[in-house]
Amino acid sequence: MLYEKLMMDSGMLTKFMLFKRITKINQSDVSITQLSDELSLNYQQTSIIVTEINNDLTKIISTHPSILHRAGKVDSTKLLVTIDEYRYFLLKKSVPFQYILYFLNHDSPNIEDFCQRYYVSRSTVSRKMLPIKKHVKQFNLRFTYTEANLIGDERSVRVALFDALWLGTRGTIWPFKSVALEDAQKLAGAFSEYFPLSRTYLGAKELTYFAAIFLCRTRKKMFVSYDTRYDFLMKDNPYYDFERLNNELGPVHSLDPEQSKGESSFIFFLAHYAPFYTIDDDPSLFQTLHDFSVRPNPVYELVQEFLTYAKANIFKKEPEILDKPIIIGNLINIMFTFYVLGKPFPNLQILVETPHQKRKADQFLELKLYQFFDEKAQEKEYKFIYTIKKPLVHSVKSILLPSYDKPKHSEHLKVGVAFEHNFTLVRMIYQFLNDLGFVDSSPYQEELNDSYDLVISSSLLPRKKYPELPLYFWDLSYGNKDLTDLYKTLQQLFEKKNIIQD
DSSP: OOHHHHHSOHHHHHHHHHHHHHHHHOOSOEEHHHHHHHTTOOHHHHHHHHHHHHHHHHHHSTTOOOOEETTTEEOGGGOOSOHHHHHHHHHTTOHHHHHHHHHHHSSSOOHHHHHHHHTOOHHHHHHHTHHHHHHHHTTTOEEETTTTEEESSHHHHHHHHHHHHHHHHTTSSOOOTTSOHHHHHHHHHHTGGGOGGGGSHHHHHHHHHHHHHHHHHHHTTOOOOOOGGGHHHHTTOTTSOTTHHHHHHHHHHOOOHHHHHHHHHHHHHHTTSSOOOOOTTOHHHHHHHHHHHHSOOHHHHHHHHHHHHHHHHTOTTOGGGGGOHHHHHHHHHHHHHHHHHOSOOOOSHHHHOOOOOOBHHHHHHHHHHHHHHHHHTTSGGGGGGGGGHHHHHHHHHHHHGGGSOGGGGSOOEEEEEEOOSOHHHHHHHHHHHHHHSSEEEEEOOGGGGGGOSEEEESSSHHHHHOTTSOEEEOOTTOOGGGHHHHHHHHHHHHHHHHBOOO
């Protein structure tokens, strides 16, 4: 489920979606009628909500110009408030978001105190928390109220809290009242070498949020225990410095040996819990490849067995793709996390990706992945796969899909070209179509009308004779700049042809 649907009630969500749509259109004369049709609202509802948004903008920026015009028009080019800023403005009144911030930032948090602070009843809290309660339940986490908290495997708790706060603010503000920004930055900096995130602009900010949540939880005496499944990676491995944390925290805030070991191991685990690698020459990527390959362990063995299988059954024509360090490193991270936790765990991807219809290429890839993991789940050393097969397949698919040549495993478009019989006139179109990789083009033939997905013609004569023919008119005076619209048309047809109908 998308993040906003978890955090916002229906009225707040409608307002946010309308604001998001206004921002995306970016025109000076957007009609309220158009907006109401697109969001399936009536005109009066839309007009009221747009007026509320206009008033909200002046609460965020006192000098914000009005986006309202007469005659039921909206000027979205006057927007000075970003989507992230408006989302956070709304979330400050969201009970789930308020509740998470409350128990992170206050000592001895409880439901009675929360209700008094935010002028809300306990029944309202319970009702508005239902979507996010259902969401975290899939990770064996639950919210408590007598003592306000989120409980379960503390590792999953912290990742879930990060997801909730990062997606609500996107780094635009500092939501941690109980932790100074400087303290979080200092802790993040001390361990930055372990995290690929630290080498990108937003990644560095994300890492600071993780550090703040670490400090919030440990200061409240909520600790992570050491997991023996880390042993093959971290035990007697000088790369993982278990003395660094207490050295960084200092004598006043230092942890006892057991706590320090558990918390340090979590930091190192966190560096592997997601497919973080995006840069080819990342030092932490090569460290991962080295550490997992030189120490006997089921994770690296499983990855190697999978790569052998995928080269033979999925990437037959391009097996070298699977030799890329980024692919291998990200597969190791995914397998390691599922091996350690043995259950689904929170991740940003499922909160930001809009569900889409499955395509034929996706189906083929997914089928091959299930075939591999179904077989492996029967083996004793990989029995952990059985309970997490679905999220594991989804995660592995997300790594392979960008490198997976969809056109080779999808149904191509059949396109007829009806141009004057002159090479110099048609060569640009044929070259363009051939370069796309998902189009089979040939000279137009009337007897093949029923098989064409599209006919590109410099004349409208075929349409006059065959009104139902899918025809795209291409004037001979058109040039390279006009190919953009043709590409959009072909891409839409290709997607439609390869969507699996339920």
